[in-house]
Amino acid sequence: MRPEKQYLVEEVSNHLNKSDYVYLTNYERITVDEIAELRAQLSEFDAEFHVIKNSIFGVAAAAQELPDLGEYLKGQTAIVVGGDNPSGVAKVIGEFFKKKDKVEMKAGILNERALTKEEIEALAKLPGLEVLRAQLLGLLTQPATGFVRVINAVPQGLVNVLQAKVRKENGE
Structure with a gap:
């Protein structure tokens, strides 16, 4: 050549x-x-x-x-x-x-x-590369966010039950 x-x-x-x-x-x-x-x-x-x-x-x-x-x-x-x-x-x-x-x-x-x-x-x-990355990050954080909500719901539910019990005892 x-x-x-x-x-x-x-x-x-x-x-x-x-x-x-x-x-x-x-x-x-x-x-x-x-x-x-x-x-x-x-x-x-x-x-x-x-x-x-x-x-x-x-x-x-x-x-x-x-x-x-x-x-x-x-x-x-x-x-x-x-x-x-x-x-x-x-x-x-x-x-x-x-x-x-x-x-x-x-x-x-x-x-x-x-x-x-x-x-x-x-x-x-x-979608562009940045949009795909953001979507992937959202998918990865979803399970963790749901888990945190469940864990927070248990104490919050107990607080609500206790408050209802106190109101009932006080005759409210």
């Missing part, structure tokens, strides 16, 4: 190492200003948008033993990588593409598993 192609393969490999996911998009009709806008939105999630050559991506993905996405490597392709919130990034991309109605998601890889366009759209509908 020629040195310049080897450099490009290494560059794409470095991008692929930035996260456990990669989304392939078609950017055919998007303007430079719109790409800048998308990159700004993605930077909030530490994600990046890179235009790549299909053949270079294929070589880099094969070298890292990622699933074969060769059927999606047609036309103009860009990748989105980086950050640790794949659903948040998918949500940003989905909303941006829907708003611009120019570009579309092709496919992706998450944890070394190929994703279809539909699976990425479903991933985008999931």
Whole structure:
């Protein structure tokens, strides 16, 4: 392989190492200003948008033993990588593409598993990482909260019984 192609393969490999996911998009009709806008939105999630050559991506993905996405490597392709919130990034991309109605998601890889366009759209509908963490914390604290209420109810019930007995004895 020629040195310049080897450099490009290494560059794409470095991008692929930035996260456990990669989304392939078609950017055919998007303007430079719109790409800048998308990159700004993605930077909030530490994600990046890179235009790549299909053949270079294929070589880099094969070298890292990622699933074969060769059927999606047609036309103009860009990748989105980086950050640790794949659903948040998918949500940003989905909303941006829907708003611009120019570009579309092709496919992706998450944890070394190929994703279809539909699976990425479903991933985008999931709550954000912080919301999921809060929900998990709520689930974990629920049993403890219920246990504390039961323990507190026993003394409270005894107090109520004693107060009722005292009122009865006093003729109230």
